[in-house]
Amino acid sequence: MARATVLSAAATAAAVISAVPVLAEPGAPPADSAGAAREVDRLFADAERAVEAYNGTAERVETLRTSFERQQDRVSRGQEAVNEARRALGSAAAAEYRAGGFEPTLVLMLSGSPETYLDHAAVLDRLGDRRVAGLRELLAAQRVLDQHRQEAEEQLSELTEEQASLARHKRAVQSRLATARRQYERLSDQERHARERADRAAERAAAPTAEHGKRARAGALPRAGAPVSGRAAAAVAAARGAVGLPYGWGQAGPDAFDCSGLIQWAWARAGVALPRTSQAQAGAGRRVALSDARPGDIVVYREDASHVAMYVGGGQMVHAPYPGAQVRYEAVDVMPVSSVVRP
Known part of the structure; x- marks a missing residue:
C-alpha cells in the first residue's frame, strides 16, 4: 500500500x-x-x-x-x-x-x-x-x-x-x-433561578462554610495545614487559575475543560503526566483517606468514578462540574466521594 x-x-x-x-x-x-x-x-x-x-x-x-x-x-x-x-x-x-x-x-x-x-x-x-x-x-x-x-x-x-x-x-x-x-x-422559572443562584454562589465560594468547619473538626473532611509538595502546589495553582473558565466536554484546556481534562491539564503544568479519563485517573496514584487529603489530591466521585476534582485545601475542591457551568470551587463533600488519589 x-x-x-x-x-x-x-x-x-x-x-x-x-x-x-x-x-x-x-x-x-x-x-x-x-x-x-x-x-x-x-x-x-x-x-x-x-x-x-x-x-x-x-x-x-x-x-x-x-x-x-x-x-x-x-x-x-x-x-x-x-x-x-x-x-x-x-x-x-x-x-x-x-x-x-x-x-x-x-x-x-x-x-x-x-x-x-x-x-x-x-x-x-x-x-x-x-x-x-x-x-x-x-x-x-x-x-x-x-x-x-x-x-x-x-x-x-x-x-x-x-x-x-x-x-x-x-x-x-x-x-x-x-x-x-x-x-x-x-423546570419552572423559580426552579431555574434557584439553581442558577446556587451555581453563582458555588462559583464565589473560596472558603469552607461554618458547617464544613464543624464536619472537618469531626474528622469527616480533611484536616487543615497538611503539607503540600512543590509539584502538588504547582498543580493546585494551575487549577485555581482555571476557575471561571467554561466547561467544555472533551477538552483539556487551556481555555475550557471537562472534569478529567482539568485534572490532567493542571498536573501537566506541574510536569506530571496523568491519563485522560476520570476512571484511569482514579488509579493513577496512591489512595488516601479523605480525612488525610492534601492539596493537589484527586477527589473521585461516584462509584463508577465518572467525576473527578482537585482538592485545594480548606475543605474545598476545584472542578469542572457540568456543561453550561464554569470551573469553580465547591465543598469537597458536595457529592459522595468514592476515593482520594495522590498522584
Whole structure:
C-alpha cells in the first residue's frame, strides 16, 4: 500500500467524528420541584459518563494514529531498502553486460520471484558470493517491507473502527446533553433561578462554610495545614487559575475543560503526566483517606468514578462540574466521594 493511499484512507476515516446527535425526547419531568432538580442532576451525571467514555475512545484513537504514522514511516524506509537492493543488483547486471555477457542468474536476480531460484542448491553453486549476498539482502528487505505493509493495513483497520466508535460516543454525549438541557428547560422559572443562584454562589465560594468547619473538626473532611509538595502546589495553582473558565466536554484546556481534562491539564503544568479519563485517573496514584487529603489530591466521585476534582485545601475542591457551568470551587463533600488519589 502506498503511503499516500493509506494516509488518504486515514483522513477519510477521521471524517466520521463530525456526527450529529439522535435520541428520543425524554418523558415528562417529575411533578415536584425536588424531583425535577434531582432528575436534571441525574441527566447531567449521565452525560458526564458519556463524556468520559468519549475521552477514553479519543485517547485510544490518538494512540493508534501515532502508531499508524510510525508504521507508515517504517513502510517508507522498507520500500527504500528494497529499491536500494534492486539498484545494487541492477548495477551488477549492467557491469556483467558491459563485460560481454548477461548470465541467466542475473536475470533471475532481478525477477519478481527470486525465491524460486534460491530454492535450488544447484543454482547457489553457480552464483558468486557477492551475488548471493545481494539477492539475500533483496529478499530480506522485501519480507520486512511486506510485514510492515501488513501491519500498517491492520492498524489502519483498527484506527478506522475506533474512529467510528468515537463518533458513536460523540452522538451519545450530544444526545445526553440535549436531554439534560431539555429537562432543565422544563423546570419552572423559580426552579431555574434557584439553581442558577446556587451555581453563582458555588462559583464565589473560596472558603469552607461554618458547617464544613464543624464536619472537618469531626474528622469527616480533611484536616487543615497538611503539607503540600512543590509539584502538588504547582498543580493546585494551575487549577485555581482555571476557575471561571467554561466547561467544555472533551477538552483539556487551556481555555475550557471537562472534569478529567482539568485534572490532567493542571498536573501537566506541574510536569506530571496523568491519563485522560476520570476512571484511569482514579488509579493513577496512591489512595488516601479523605480525612488525610492534601492539596493537589484527586477527589473521585461516584462509584463508577465518572467525576473527578482537585482538592485545594480548606475543605474545598476545584472542578469542572457540568456543561453550561464554569470551573469553580465547591465543598469537597458536595457529592459522595468514592476515593482520594495522590498522584
